[in-house]
Amino acid sequence: MVYKLKNINVTYGQKQVLHHISCSIEKGKWISIIGQTGAGKSTFVKVLKGLVSFQGDYELNGQPVKQDSKGNIGVIPEIGFVFQYPEHQLFETTVEKELSFALKHKDMTKTVILDRISTILPMVNLSEDILPLAPFQLSGGQKRRVAIASVLMTKPEVLIVDEPTAGLDPINRTNLLQQLKNWQHKTKGTILFVSHQMEDVAQYSDEVMLFHRGYLMGHFPVETLFLKKSSLLKQAGLALPESIQLLQLVEELSGENIQVTSCKEADIFAKVIPILKARGLDDE
Amino acid sequence: MMNNSILIGQFFEAKSIFHRLDPRSKIICISVIMLSFITLETITSYIAATLLMFLLLRLSNIPLKIFLKGLKPLIFILSFTFLYHLFLTKGTTVIWSWNFIHITLEGLIQGIRFVWRIILLVLIASFLTLTTKPLSLAAGLEKLLAPLSKLHLPVEQLSLMIVIAIRFIPTILQELDRILLAQKARGFDINALPIHKRLFAYIPMLVPLLFTTVQRAEQLTYAIDARAYGNGKGRTHYIELRFQKIDYQIISSTLLIALAFVLLKLGGI
Amino acid sequence: MLTFDHVYFYYKKEKPIIEDISFTIEKGEFVCIVGPNGCGKSTIAKLIDGLLMPKKGTIRIGNHHTKDPNDLMKIRQRVGFVFQNPEDQFITTSVLDEVIFGLENICVPREDMYNRALSALKVVNMEDYLDAMPHELSGGQKQRVAVAAIIAMQPEIIIFDEATSMLDPEGRNQILAIMHQLHSEGMTIIHITHHMEEVLQADRILLVAQGKIHFDGKPAPFFQTIPVENFQLEQPFAVRLHRLSGQAVALTADWKGAIRSQWSTN
Numbered sequence: 001m002v003y004k005l006k007n008i009n010v011t012y013g014q015k016q017v018l019h020h021i022s023c024s025i026e027k028g029k030w031i032s033i034i035g036q037t038g039a040g041k042s043t044f045v046k047v048l049k050g051l052v053s054f055q056g057d058y059e060l061n062g063q064p065v066k067q068d069s070k071g072n073i074g075v076i077p078e079i080g081f082v083f084q085y086p087e088h089q090l091f092e093t094t095v096e097k098e099l100s101f102a103l104k105h106k107d108m109t110k111t112v113i114l115d116r117i118s119t120i121l122p123m124v125n126l127s128e129d130i131l132p133l134a135p136f137q138l139s140g141g142q143k144r145r146v147a148i149a150s151v152l153m154t155k156p157e158v159l160i161v162d163e164p165t166a167g168l169d170p171i172n173r174t175n176l177l178q179q180l181k182n183w184q185h186k187t188k189g190t191i192l193f194v195s196h197q198m199e200d201v202a203q204y205s206d207e208v209m210l211f212h213r214g215y216l217m218g219h220f221p222v223e224t225l226f227l228k229k230s231s232l233l234k235q236a237g238l239a240l241p242e243s244i245q246l247l248q249l250v251e252e253l254s255g256e257n258i259q260v261t262s263c264k265e266a267d268i269f270a271k272v273i274p275i276l277k278a279r280g281l282d283d284e
Numbered sequence: 285m286m287n288n289s290i291l292i293g294q295f296f297e298a299k300s301i302f303h304r305l306d307p308r309s310k311i312i313c314i315s316v317i318m319l320s321f322i323t324l325e326t327i328t329s330y331i332a333a334t335l336l337m338f339l340l341l342r343l344s345n346i347p348l349k350i351f352l353k354g355l356k357p358l359i360f361i362l363s364f365t366f367l368y369h370l371f372l373t374k375g376t377t378v379i380w381s382w383n384f385i386h387i388t389l390e391g392l393i394q395g396i397r398f399v400w401r402i403i404l405l406v407l408i409a410s411f412l413t414l415t416t417k418p419l420s421l422a423a424g425l426e427k428l429l430a431p432l433s434k435l436h437l438p439v440e441q442l443s444l445m446i447v448i449a450i451r452f453i454p455t456i457l458q459e460l461d462r463i464l465l466a467q468k469a470r471g472f473d474i475n476a477l478p479i480h481k482r483l484f485a486y487i488p489m490l491v492p493l494l495f496t497t498v499q500r501a502e503q504l505t506y507a508i509d510a511r512a513y514g515n516g517k518g519r520t521h522y523i524e525l526r527f528q529k530i531d532y533q534i535i536s537s538t539l540l541i542a543l544a545f546v547l548l549k550l551g552g553i
Numbered sequence: 554m555l556t557f558d559h560v561y562f563y564y565k566k567e568k569p570i571i572e573d574i575s576f577t578i579e580k581g582e583f584v585c586i587v588g589p590n591g592c593g594k595s596t597i598a599k600l601i602d603g604l605l606m607p608k609k610g611t612i613r614i615g616n617h618h619t620k621d622p623n624d625l626m627k628i629r630q631r632v633g634f635v636f637q638n639p640e641d642q643f644i645t646t647s648v649l650d651e652v653i654f655g656l657e658n659i660c661v662p663r664e665d666m667y668n669r670a671l672s673a674l675k676v677v678n679m680e681d682y683l684d685a686m687p688h689e690l691s692g693g694q695k696q697r698v699a700v701a702a703i704i705a706m707q708p709e710i711i712i713f714d715e716a717t718s719m720l721d722p723e724g725r726n727q728i729l730a731i732m733h734q735l736h737s738e739g740m741t742i743i744h745i746t747h748h749m750e751e752v753l754q755a756d757r758i759l760l761v762a763q764g765k766i767h768f769d770g771k772p773a774p775f776f777q778t779i780p781v782e783n784f785q786l787e788q789p790f791a792v793r794l795h796r797l798s799g800q801a802v803a804l805t806a807d808w809k810g811a812i813r814s815q816w817s818t819n
Contacts, residue, residue, distance in 0.1 A: 037691060037721045049469055081469040088459075089466045091491040102470045136495070140590060151470070167718055169590045169747045170787040196721045199790075239722060242790040249809055253816045265793075273798045279816060295646075297684075418646045444644075451646045454688040503641035506604050510636075511644070511702065512629035512658045519657045522666050 001061050001078060001157065002026055003048060008056035010043050017043050018054070019214045025192070027157065030184055032201040032222070033194045035211030036237045041194050044211065045160045048192070050075040080156030084163045086147035087140065095138075095146055096131040102154050116153055123183050124149045125175065141172040145179075152183065158190040159183070165197070177204055198233075198241045202226055202263045212236040226263040243268045250275055294450075295417050300345040301530060302415040307424025309531040313538040314412045320545040321404050329548045330397070333404055336541065341407070346414055354410045355403060362399050369395035418450040423523045440516030448504065459496060463489050554580045554741065555601060555710060560610035562596055570596050572764040573610075578743065580709070583736045585752045586745045588761040589785035594745045597761065598714045601743070602632045614710070630659050633703030637715040639695035640687070648674070648690075648698050649683040655706045673705035674698075677731055693724020700731055710741040718747060749781070749789035753806035760784060773804050 003025040010018040018040045025031065025048070033041045046052045053071035057064060065073045083089065092098040099120070100113045121128060124145040135143055148164065161180065165173040181204060184191050195201055201208060205222040210232060217232060218225070225232065226244050233240060240248070243265040250272050251258055260271050302310065317336075324330055341348060355362075375390025413421065422443035433439040464474060467489065474485050513519075555578040562571035570593045578584055586594050599605040600612055603619035614631050617624035636642045645651045652670040661669060674680040677697035687695060696716060703711055713732065717725040729751060736742045744751065752758055758775045760768035762784050768775055776792045788796070795804040803811040 036723065037693075046465075051465055051469060075468060075471060075473070077471060081466075083462065083466050083469070086466070088496050089463055089492050091488050091495075102472070105472055154471070169785045170749065171782065171785040172590070174787070198722075237723070245809070246794065246812075249812060253813070265790075269794075269797050273801070276798050276801045276812070279801075294686075419650050447645055451644065451687065454686075455640060458688065500641045503636060503638060504644065506599070507634075507636060507642035508644060509604055510602050510629060510634035511655045512626055512706070513654075514626050514658065518660065520660045520663055520666075522653045522657060522663060524663065 002059075003076075003079075003158070004059040004062075005047070006057040006059070008047055008054050008058070010040075010047060010052060010054045017214050018047070021047075021056070021216050023209065023216060023219050025158065025190060027190055028184075028188045029206040030181070030191045030193060030204055031207045031209060032205040033192055033209050033211065034196070034198070034201055034236075034238060037196075038213075039211040039236070040214040041211050042162060044209075044216075045081070045162065045192055045194060048076070048158075049079045049081045049160060051081075077154070078156060079158045079160060080151040080154055082148050082151050082159065082161045082164060084166060086151075087135070087143035090135040090143060090147055090150075093134055094131065095133055095135060098135060098146060099131075099150050099153050101150060113153075116155075120149050120152050123152065123186070124179050141168055141176075144168065145176070148176075155187075156189065157187075158192060160192045160194070162194040163196070164193075165195075165200070173200075180204075198239060199243075199265070202241045202244065203265065210236055210238075223261065223263050227260060241265070247272055254279075294413070294454075296346050296350055296414045298345040298415075300343055300415065301534075302340075302344050302411070304530065305415075305534060306525055306527055306531045307416050307420045308428055308525060309527070309535050310412055310416055311421075311424050311428060313534060314408055316538050316542050317408055318405060320542045321401065321408065323545070323549060324397075324401055324404075325549060326553055328553045329545060330400060332545070332548065334400075337404055337407055340411060344411065344415055350414065351407055351410060355406060358402070358406060362402060365402060366395040366399045369398050413450075418447050420523055420525075422447045423521060423525060427525055438516070440519070444508075444513075444516060452500070455500075456493070456497060460489065460493055463492055554578065554615055556611075556613045557597075557600075558611045558613070560600065560607045560612060562593075562600060562605065562607055569764050571600070571607075574761075574764070574766055575610075576759065576766065576769060578710075578741065580741055581736075581739055583733075583742045583754075583756045584744070584759060585755040585757070586743065586759045586761060587747070587749075587752060587784075587786060588767075592762045592784075593764045594761050595714055598634070598712045598743070598745055601710075601712060602634050603628050604634075626659075630706060631709045633706060633708035633711040635696070635699050635703060635711065635713045635716040637718055639692045639699060639719065642699050643687045643695055646686055647683070648679060648685050651687075651698055652702045652705050655702050659706055669705050670701075673701040676704055676734075677701045678727075691724065693720045693727060696720060696724060696728055697731070700728065704735070708740075710743060711735065712743045712745070714745050715747070716744075717751070747786070749787060750791075750806070753789055753791055776804065 005024070006022050008018060008021040009016065021044060033045060035041050043052060047054050050073045055071055058073060059065065060076070067073050090098055092101060096117070099117050103113050103116070117131070118128065126142065126145055126149065130138065130142065135146060138146065144164070148161070151159070159180070164180070165176055168176065177200060180191055183189065193201070193205065202222065207219065208222050208225045209219045210217040210225065212235070217236060218229070220229065226241070230240055230244060230248070241263075244263065247258060247260060247268050254275060258271055258275070260268060321333055324333055341351060370387060370391045371385065373388065373391035373394045375388030377389035378386050379389055379392070380387040425446065426439055426443040429437070429439045429442070467474065474482055474489070477485055557574050557576050560571055560574045561569065563569045574597070586597060588594050596605060600607055600619070601614070603625045606620060612619045614628050617628050617631070619625065619628055643651060645654050649670060652673055653666055656666045656669060671680060674683070677700050679694065679697050679701060682690070682694070690698070713728070717728050720728065732742055732744065733754070744755065746752065753772050755772055758768060758770065758772055759766055760775070760779060767784070768779050776788060781788055791806055791808040792804065794802050794808055802808055803815070805811050
């Protein structure tokens with residue numbers, strides 16, 4: 001499906017938190033949603049999922065979604081939403097019940113549910129041994145993955161993840177991001193990744209949506225933002241990933257324009273390190 | 285989304301004599317007034333109490349709508365009380381009947397009375413928290429209860445508990461809000477359920493809320509210990525409580541008012 | 554000034570959390586404690602402040618023992634503790650009250666309280682929020698108030714127990730800047746963290762895993778000798794750059810400065 005927003009405004013009480021947002025989200029991309037705290041990222045993804053009321057037009061595949069008089073639409077079932085610290089919201093007595101929760105409310109049979117559990121669990125690197133356990137018996141990282149798996153159980157075509165790696169240790173962070181990437185590849189799904197970690201954004205995204213003070217400053221391919229329009233990031237109060245800073249520093253010192261087409265760290269290192277070595281930085 | 289700026293019983297900044305009053309006098313006066321409200325009986329006394337309440341609300345310089353917002357969550361209890369008395373009060377003057385259900389004038393009056401009394405009590409109680417900062421409230425209570433610590437009652441800790449309770453009400457409401465939103469996102473919308481199912485549906489929401497609240501409590505215990513609170517004894521106090529002329533004036537007027545209510549009651553007026 | 558002497562800790566005897574740990578931290582040091590989740594880092598922090606008691610061994614701050622109930626109040630005055638979750642350590646209902654709370658506990662005379670609280674809040678740039686209530690503040694602001702509440706008590710050591718992990722980059726950088734400023738004024742800092750970028754600037758690293766200390770020393774040898782991936786950690790950018798450049802870029806947190814200065818000398 002194609003999700004299209006036209007001139008969306010959102011107001012909480014007296015305060016307008018989103019201004020004139022127009023965009024379209026297409027299938028199969030990793031789109032990072034970035035901006036400072038309070039820039040409107042969270043509200044934007046809540047609008048997409050249909051969780052907050054708004055003014056403006058929302059189209060699904062070209063068909064307008066009906067709004068009630070208060071500006072609410074129902075939740076969009078094709079979009080999965082993983083909130084921050086989702087493990088705080090686990091409430092069933094076993095992992096199996098937790099995973100089945102959403103589907104049971106859709107009256108699916110037990111065999112269908114179990115079948116789906118066995119395809120979803122490996123995606124987040126969990127084994128079926130934990131199904132009978134109570135969520136509180138699991139480690140922090142496992143709980144997080146159960147919470148994410150319970151959203152994947154509904155087979156969303158778009159997955160919204162709000163700071164999914166917050167509070168995890170470095171290896172668990174990397175693993176989780178890789179699992180999300182794999183899910184995206186396998187299901188041809190879309191990921192909307194709300195994050196403050198510019199390194200992760202540069203590493204995993206296809207596209208980036210940049211928010212600042214309630215405005216959408218742009219929706220770019222990730223390379224365009226980091227390699228060509230990095231001044232926008234500074235305007236929005238965000239730091240550049242260190243690899244980009246390195247690239248810019250070497251460009252500044254050498255006075256050369258280094259041809260880079262990818263903003264992944266390994267690709268930048270591949271271009272920059274030979275220059276550093278050629279400068280003979282090691283022969284002090 | 286919940287609007288966090290309006291919360292039941294949170295301190296409301298304004299300039300009024302009640303904001304300046306020593307918290308101890310407020311606690312004493314409001315307790316006395318609440319006691320006299322509980323014993324309200326005659327129409328005259330209800331009218332007198334209502335007028336008194338209006339006078340207090342005016343003098344507090346707090347907008348009326350703030351008080352009314354505090355009543356909103358009580359609508360369920362209020363309507364239940366009203367219906368209970370409406371249907372179950374025995375009376376002779378039937379004003380409406382259908383099969384075995386009779387509504388009598390006595391029941392109607394009784395219902396209105398009870399509801400009105402609860403409203404008065406809630407208003408006067410929220411008067412205390414709206415005009416007093418939690419910390420002064422706790423300090424006042426601690427001072428008033430100080431004699432009880434001779435009986436080994438943990439008076440200081442009790443007052444800290446009150447502060448923490450007031451502090452965490454908004455946090456816990458925010459948390460509940462997040463949980464409801466997450467459940468809605470999972471396709472489970474509580475507000476879409478019929479009312480009789482809704483109550484039960486809240487139970488699974490309360491589980492994670494309880495869980496995080498217990499975790500919070502544990503963390504908070506560490507935080508309090510780490511800040512050298514000890515058992516709360518022998519601390520110095522930033523808030524200095526001192527009775528002033530106005531405190532004596534207000535306390536004596538309150539006692540006079542209470543006396544007036546007693547007289548109304550004795551005279552059956 | 555801080556000594557762990559053969560310390561053991563467990564909840565269940567067959568599942569030890571801390572096993573025979575000994576180390577000493579001197580006044581004015583900036584020590585990072587790192588390790589995988591659940592390795593016992595936070596337990597060590599709580600043991601230092603007497604929030605947990607060792608099952609065996611002793612912990613001393615100067616000549617105060619955490620096991621001695623009479624010393625405990627002194628220790629909590631000497632050791633400040635900033636916890637991970639900004640929400641769950643905000644005890645009172647306003648910023649000023651929060652800082653005053655600790656001062657009341659350590660019996661500061663009433664006349665001195667306001668000034669001490671205000672100057673502590675100035676250190677963390679929160680002096681304009683005296684009456685703000687916790688639910689009106691961001692996570693980073695709450696955490697800065699928590700730091701001010703500690704500074705006002707004038708401790709000798711401050712423990713930051715993953716105090717930056719729940720903050721956005723802006724909030725994190727503010728807390729880090731405050732930590733380094735306090736350190737430069739002579740404060741002993743113990744910083745528990747997962748962010749390896751923050752570790753490079755420390756005087757000393759303690760690597761804890763499975764209840765034991767696996768490394769105790771300076772950052773450079775730490776990253777050169779320890780396979781950090783085995784401890785669920787990763788190398789920070791500066792280390793990756795140093796390695797992949799065949800050590801062309803010196804190993805320092807300030808890799809930009811290193812490149813710049815070497816570029817100009819060549």
